[in-house]
Amino acid sequence: MSIISRLLGRGPAEREEPASVRAIAAKLEGLPPERARFVAAFAYVLARIAHADLHVDDDEIRAMERTIAERASLPDGEAALVAEIALAQAEALGATDNYLVVREFRSLSERTSRLELMRGVCAVAAADDRISTAESSEIHKVGEELGFTRQEVNALRLEWRDQLAELKTPYR
Numbered sequence: 001m002s003i004i005s006r007l008l009g010r011g012p013a014e015r016e017e018p019a020s021v022r023a024i025a026a027k028l029e030g031l032p033p034e035r036a037r038f039v040a041a042f043a044y045v046l047a048r049i050a051h052a053d054l055h056v057d058d059d060e061i062r063a064m065e066r067t068i069a070e071r072a073s074l075p076d077g078e079a080a081l082v083a084e085i086a087l088a089q090a091e092a093l094g095a096t097d098n099y100l101v102v103r104e105f106r107s108l109s110e111r112t113s114r115l116e117l118m119r120g121v122c123a124v125a126a127a128d129d130r131i132s133t134a135e136s137s138e139i140h141k142v143g144e145e146l147g148f149t150r151q152e153v154n155a156l157r158l159e160w161r162d163q164l165a166e167l168k169t170p171y172r
Contacts, residue, residue: 001111012130015164017118020044022087027085028078034108039072041105042117043082045142048098049121052138055089067120114146118156126163133165 017037024040031039045068050060061083069079089097105117121142125135136157143153157164 015153018044018093018104020086020093020097021101021104023089027081037104038108038113039065039068039074039082040086040110041101042072042120043068043086044089044097044101045105045117046124047083047086047118048094049094049103049125049138049142050087051090051094052057052125053132053134057128057136059127060124061087063124067123069118071120087133098141099145102142106146112149113150115156118143118146118148118153120157122156122160126160129163131157131163136164136166162163 018041021037021040021044025033025036028036028039043064046064047056050056050064062085064083065076065079068074068082069076072079072082074082106114109117118139121139122131124138125131131139137158140150140153143156144150148156157172
């Protein structure tokens with residue numbers, strides 16, 4: 001607690017939930033609030049990766065929907081809605097919310113869930129059969145923000161080595 005807060009009689013400041021997590025979680029009315037925030041943050045991070053190269057194609061959207069449905073145990077229709085909202089939020093608030101949402105997810109999750117998210121992130125990036133340099137860079141950022149070492153992130157990325165742009169022959 002800062003001196004000013006103590007002088008004014010205020011307790012420690014509570015961390016505010018990122019706007020994008022609030023917007024996505026609001027659509028998950030049937031879930032308990034903490035679970036809705038978890039799913040919202042999970043979906044947003046997938047959208048962040050899909051949008052990393054400034055182009056989101058249908059394969060990436062389908063991969064997001066599938067990953068959300070499987071890992072968040074949501075029906076397909078609800079997973080599609082969450083993916084759509086997450087993509088809109090990532091596009092609108094990406095520069096503002098990217099780090100905040102990962103921090104939120106990290107606070108809501110255990111290491112195993114973070115690893116699941118990283119696998120989902122790689123799957124979304126690889127959905128169009130090519131993990132671009134921009135997507136690779138974003139994967140590293142997310143991994144580090146989640147507390148993984150560079151070596152751990154590289155090991156995960158290598159599960160998708162055939163799609164890594166830096167290991168593919170250049171476009172002609």
